[in-house]
Amino acid sequence: MPMFEHLVSFKFNANYTPQQESQLVETLLAFKNQIPGIVELTAGVNVTEETDNIHGFTLGLRVTFEDQEALRQYGPHPVHQQFVKMLDGILDSVVVIDYPIKK
Template sequence: MYEHIVAFKFNTNYQPQKERLLVETLLALKDQVPGIVELTAGVNTTEETDNIHGYTLGLRVTFEDQEALRLYGPHPAHQAFVKLLEGIIENVVVIDYPIQK
């Protein structure tokens, strides 16, 4: 299995009322993209304000294997989410790694 972790940092064009749409769109990917074992997404609520660095939204996806992770990027449902980020994203941090058991 493979883990895919993403943190999103938004620019000044971002409107917080859009958070619900972004989270709901991410959560819907579990039923739309083959190979997803588990998916969680949400707005950052950390109380460690020194460590937030402006990253507002988090995503964690567990994939069956590396091939499922590779097919996720170009999948139309994922691309529809990416389109929602146009003009509002400042930075994205992505970490992918195989799950060790």
């Protein structure tokens, strides 16, 4: 079974603060030790110099899961759901891409 990649880009509204930014990144980075099935995880603030392409997306997440079932279990996991609640009132838009990793 192939591993799965989970990519997420977050766009926040005017209620979003720099303090929330660091808290969100720290929370995302902690997922690796709290949610089973995660092989690798990175998260951070978008620092692209391609300003024509940023479209307001300021935070990125990349998670590699051991398989598709681990990805499916991630969404409803209580730690992930706690993070989703942190986005209430500050999230403007989100882009999610999931795909199997071909070798």
